[in-house]
Amino acid sequence: xxxxxxxxxxxxxxxxxxxxxxxxxxxxxxxxxxxxxxxxxxxxxxxxxxxxxxxxxxxxxxxxxxxxxxxxxxxxxxxxxxxxxxxxxxxxxxxxxxxxxxxxxxxxxxxxxxxxxxxxxxxxxxxxxxxxxxxxxxxxxxxxxxxxxxxxxxxxxxxxxxxxxxxxxxxxxxxxxxxxxxxxxxxxxxxxxxxxxxxxxxxxxxxxxxxxxxxxxxxxxxxxxxxxxxxxxxxxxxxxxxxxxxxxxxxxxxxxxxxxxxxxxxxxxxxxxxxxxxxxxxxxxxxxxxxxxxxxxxxxxxxxxxxxxxxxxxxxxxxxxxxxxxxxxxxxxxxxxxxxxxxxxxxxxxxxxxxxx
Numbered sequence: 001x002x003x004x005x006x007x008x009x010x011x012x013x014x015x016x017x018x019x020x021x022x023x024x025x026x027x028x029x030x031x032x033x034x035x036x037x038x039x040x041x042x043x044x045x046x047x048x049x050x051x052x053x054x055x056x057x058x059x060x061x062x063x064x065x066x067x068x069x070x071x072x073x074x075x076x077x078x079x080x081x082x083x084x085x086x087x088x089x090x091x092x093x094x095x096x097x098x099x100x101x102x103x104x105x106x107x108x109x110x111x112x113x114x115x116x117x118x119x120x121x122x123x124x125x126x127x128x129x130x131x132x133x134x135x136x137x138x139x140x141x142x143x144x145x146x147x148x149x150x151x152x153x154x155x156x157x158x159x160x161x162x163x164x165x166x167x168x169x170x171x172x173x174x175x176x177x178x179x180x181x182x183x184x185x186x187x188x189x190x191x192x193x194x195x196x197x198x199x200x201x202x203x204x205x206x207x208x209x210x211x212x213x214x215x216x217x218x219x220x221x222x223x224x225x226x227x228x229x230x231x232x233x234x235x236x237x238x239x240x241x242x243x244x245x246x247x248x249x250x251x252x253x254x255x256x257x258x259x260x261x262x263x264x265x266x267x268x269x270x271x272x273x274x275x276x277x278x279x280x281x282x283x284x285x286x287x288x289x290x291x292x293x294x295x296x297x298x299x300x301x302x303x304x305x306x307x308x309x310x311x312x313x314x315x316x317x318x319x320x321x322x323x324x325x326x327x328x329x330x331x332x333x334x335x336x337x338x339x340x341x342x343x344x345x346x347x348x349x350x351x352x353x354x355x356x357x
Contacts, residue, residue, distance in 0.1 A: 055096035063281035164195035206238035233297030267332035
């Protein structure tokens with residue numbers, strides 16, 4: 001369900017193109033849409049578009065640069081990519097001063113701290129909602145219910161991304177109740193959870209050791225379409241963390257094995273525990289149950305994994321997860337050793353480690 005900026009760019013122009021077509025001739029419309037796909041891929045500037053459409057296209061390009069190229073670039077290329085991303089966002093804002101995605105993304109690059117970014121997002125949330133609702137209400141009624149619904153949905157997406165970012169920043173800052181407030185507000189506005197904010201909520205409930213609310217959240221998964229069981233990595237790590245905090249090491253190990261079973265062949269991610277920069281446009285779009293998704297969840301779950309003092313410097317739970325995974329899955333350890341040889345090779349046990357056997 002994660003937001004894909006390129007797909008949304010296509011949807012925005014497709015809707016505007018559909019509104020420009022003559023009504024009452026479905027054959028001509030089908031032929032025109034074949035032409036639309038070619039023009040979008042080769043020469044999008046020939047398509048009808050507003051300044052807001054042009055601004056979002058710049059946002060989509062900036063997202064590609066910042067979220068999908070910059071984290072994997074060489075040091076030599078990094079400065080150039082940072083400057084390009086900034087310039088794209090500045091141009092988007094100059095075209096459309098209400099381009100909330102660009103405003104939010106730009107602020108994340110210049111905020112001096114997580115707390116400063118949290119305050120910026122918190123203070124702007126109501127204004128962004130009002131602006132997006134105004135855009136939604138202005139969607140023209142062309143008689144096609146599906147197009148109207150999509151147009152109104154797209155109009156609200158910048159607000160949904162804003163609130164998802166607010167929840168994530170609150171979690172990072174240790175403002176767990178503010179995280180839950182933002183996440184619940186977003187789920188109330190969008191029960192389909194396009195932003196996957198339930199993943200962030202799972203970590204916040206674990207931080208607060210609120211198992212009852214975590215169970216209630218898991219039950220709500222059944223109301224989200226497209227349906228997905230509550231066995232994602234965020235929920236798995238949250239449950240594992242609660243069991244570990246209660247010193248039930250047998251249950252903790254069972255939950256670890258269940259998490260690994262949900263992501264077959266990806267256990268090395270639990271050993272290396274790579275930290276990734278947060279997506280600036282939105283949480284990165286990755287396939288469900290893929291290694292990329294597990295890596296992403298582990299990175300976001302550092303708020304749980306790195307709790308407590310440990311000789312490794314990585315946190316009590318993180319150390320336990322890495323060492324236990326390494327003992328249970330030697331092939332995952334061998335894969336992880338190709339990249340690094342950190343604390344998971346140590347034999348010492350920190351407090352609350354329990355028995356990995």
